[in-house]
Amino acid sequence: MNLYGISNILIAITSSGIALFVYVKGYRSKLCKIWSVFALCVAIYGFGAYMAAGAKNHDSAFFWWQISYVGVIMLPALFLHFVYVFLDIRKTFLIKIVYLVTLVILATDIFNKQLFIGNVSLLFKNSELFQPAWWVYPPGPIHIFYTLFLYAGILIYAHIKLIRAYKRSERSKQNQIRYFFLATTLGFIGGGTSFLPCSGINIYPVFNITVPLYPLIMTYAIIRHQLMDIEVIIKKTIVFASLFIILFGVFVGITLITQELIAEGRIFGLAISALIIIFSVRPLEDLLVRGTDKYLFQKKYDYRQLLRTFSDEVLTVLDLDMLVNLTVNKLVETMKLFNAAMLLHDEKNEEYRIVSSTGLEDVEFKLKDDEEIIVYLRKNRQHILFESEDGQISLSGNIKRKISGLRSSMVIPLFHHKDMVGILSLGKKKSDEEFTQDDFDILLPLARTLSIAIANARLFEKLSVAQAQAAQREKMAVIGTLSAGINHEICNPLGIARGQCEMFLLNLKEGLYAGKDPEDLLEKAKLIMQKVIDETDRATVITRKLSSFAKPAKGKLEGNVRLKKEIEEVASLVEHDLRLDNILIVREIQPDLPYIAADRKQVQEIFFNIIINAAQSIVSGGKITIRAKSDDKKVYVEIEDTGVGIKKTNLNQVFNPFFTTKDPGKGTGLGLFLVKQIVERNKGRISVQSEQGKGACFRLVFKAIVPEKVKI
Amino acid sequence: MKKPNILSIDDEPSFTVLLKEYFEPRGYDIDITSAGDKGLELLHEKKYDVVLLDLRMAGLDGGEVMAEINRSNAGTKIIFITAYNDSGKTRERLMGEGAYAFMEKPITSLKRLEELVNRAVKAD
Secondary structure: OOHHHHHHHHHHHHHHHHHHHHHHHHOOOHHHHHHHHHHHHHHHHHHHHHHHHOOOOHHHHHHHHHHHHHHHHHHHHHHHHHHHHHOOOOOOHHHHHHHHHHHHHHHHHHHOOOOOOOOEEEEOOOOOOOOOEEEEOOOOHHHHHHHHHHHHHHHHHHHHHHHHHHHHOOHHHHHHHHHHHHHHHHHHHHHHHHHOHHHOOOOOOHHHHHOOHHHHHHHHHHHOOOOOOHHHHHHHHHHHHHHHHHHHHHHHHHHHHHHHHOOOHHHHHHHHHHHHHHHHHHHHHHHHHHHHHHHHHOOHHHHHHHHHHHHHHHOOOOOHHHHHHHHHHHHHHHHOEOOEEEEEEEOOOOEEEEEEEEOOOOOOOEEEOOOHHHHHHHHHOOOEEOOOOOOOOOOOHHHHHHOHHHOOOEEEEEEEOOEEEEEEEEOOEOOOOOOOHHHHHHHHHHHHHHHHHHHHHHHHHHHHHHHHHHHHHHHHHHHHHOHHHHHHHHHHHHHHHHHHHHHHHHHHHOOOOOOOOHHHHHHHHHHHHHHHHHHHHHHHHHHHHHHHHHOOOOOOOEEEEOHHHHHHHHHHHHHHHHHHOOEEEEEEEOOOOOOEEEOHHHHHHHHHHHHHHHHHOOOOOEEEEEEEEEOOOEEEEEEEEOOOOOOHHHHHHOOOOOOOOOOOOOOOOOHHHHHHHHHHHOOOEEEEEEOOOOOEEEEEEEEEOOHHHOOO | OOOOEEEEEOOOHHHHHHHHHHHHHHOOEEEEEOOHHHHHHHHHHOOOOEEEEOOOOOOOOHHHHHHHHHHHOOOOEEEEEEOOOOOOHHHHHHHHOOOOEEEEOOOOOHHHHHHHHHHHHHOO
16 A cells, blocks of 8 residues: 555545534534535545545546546535535525536536546556556546636635634634634645646645544534633644654555565565554553643643642532632632622622632622522523633623623632522633633533532531520520529529628618717728629629620630630539539649630530530439649540430430430430530531440540640 | 527628628627528527528528428417528418528618518517
8 A cells, every 4th residue: 555545544534534523513504514524525535536446457546536437526515515604604605606616516426427527547556655556647627727716716715705804702712713814725735736746746745644533624614603722732743743744654654664675575564564553552642741831832722631639629618718818719720710709699688799709800709699690500500701702692791791890711600509699700821722612521520510519618607697596595405404504693692782782771761870980980881882882793793604605606616715714604504503503613734724715605605515415314312523634645534424425226326416315395406416526617526425324424635736736 | 688599601702791790799699601501400409589591592592491390390480581482482382381580682771671570579
């Protein structure tokens, strides 16, 4: 087989494959239909030329050239038609004429041997490398007409159309037109060299080898039709072409050398070439890809992989703030965007508000629910591309002005079920490239994943808030039941202070102090005032404790929580009340207990709940022992009671929500559940040990903070 | 007329001291204690006209002390003075069980307490 034969068989294979592929991919689009017929014609040309050039005799060569030219003759008309559809030119008169002329020429090719093909001859008879091949020579008059007017003429005309359109077009379309030029150079000019021998110019059509690249590039441009990345295709072309040239060189070189050396050289050479090609094609391709990446494109396309990985990660982030910030930063960083922003729906204010952004001046940007663009996004559930004409939307200037604060190149709505939970806005790429189909292939699934992640994070947030509220309610309820102790500590001082003053005044009024030494009286008054002050202070202490205790927790971990102090605070609050029920609190707390990282209020809640729970389990008098000790790494707390204990069967249920052994209405069953949640939120662990009738012991472990790390 | 004998039982010592300081100069015979069982001991030794009784106390609480008084010291009037408030439930129960009056802490007037004590004695 000669070089021309190889190039033609390549053309036939790639083009027929492409014809089928394009048809299946885009059978609804007119552009794709035309293109698949075009590719089919290229395939016919390739196959016919392959058969013709290597034909055994004159007649056979003639027949196959006739077949081959059926494909060739169709090409200019189809290309023109394609350009018209692509550029959306509505006038079809010229196309009809060209198709008519094409039909006439086709007829001459098939029915008249002299007019079109003329004759065929064996050319390149002396070529050792390429071997002789049958060619159309000398061509008939129609062949000459075809070559000059249809092939060259229409090609030039169509390209003038393209150049004009290029100037008017939006960037994405310009990008596509650039592909066309690249493809045409490789295809039509490469293919055009096949005409040279027909005209008696005996230059071997080496460039025919570039023809298979032509439909490949065009197909890529059509399939990835909305937008594309010219660099990627150029890169792929370079890799492919280099690979081919190198392997072909190996093949030719080895064949020549072996032919010189051994008699059965050709077969031997083929075998060696095949082996070399099989073993070197993959590493060679890798090498070329790496080389082009390194020297031409500096690996900037790796972001796609990064984004894919990010899609997987994003679902595990449950903190909404972190999630949105992470997303925006990751996108800006990996896609090299000028700016990006995430807007989330604010149900209360009926608006979408920026929750995270990079590269924007207006970080407070918001869009009301009834804004045109929101209505549009909600209705269409599709992304909008702002810099492209073939984005399916023509946006009113009003919308564009409205969202100019976002400086978006595209916005992607984030839908979770029926709700549009947010909007992702992406600014221009710093490389000034368009967003391509490849980008969409990653961004759109990422948006779907994000929607789920946002919904999850929101749910988690709501749940945390609900849990915090439940904890607060529980706490307030228990404080209510503690009112005896609290009243005692407030009402007594108040009553005493008031009583002391009232008594002094009454004594004065009723003459009880009559005849007393003013010095004595002053002493008396001083004494009373001191008592009043002491009692007021006493009441103040308890109200302070109570109000600080009743405050909801902040939910932030601080590194300087002293367990001993917090336990003491809670114990002192409940102690009086418990004493009335003859329950004694015993403290066995190591004096130099290290700090823990926790939320102070939440730690109070934990001990409050456990102590109250313990007290409730004690029927008539008993003891609650609070022990705390530490080692280098951990702080251990035990709260042991002498109550009724927990049944073995219930032991693993006590931390479950709504599990209670109390009478209906007496307990919510949330106390210990909340305790466990709060303990875990504060990086601690809790467990319980109990035997029925012998009390229960709750064990808590917190991470100790090493002294030098404590912020004071 | 002889002024009533008073016993004050309250687990808040400063409160009993206040009562003592008020009632004594006004001619009342008043004993004070901060524990229920101690109060019962005093009741065994001496007859009191009025007992000013706290409700919630460690050890014997006010309810138990009243039950004991009702059993062994008929005629002694009991006035509860307490910070305990469960929207009147306990108050009703105790009044039903024979308490003479129920006063909430903080007491708003010593004068009124004094009048109450006098009324309690006259009530028979």
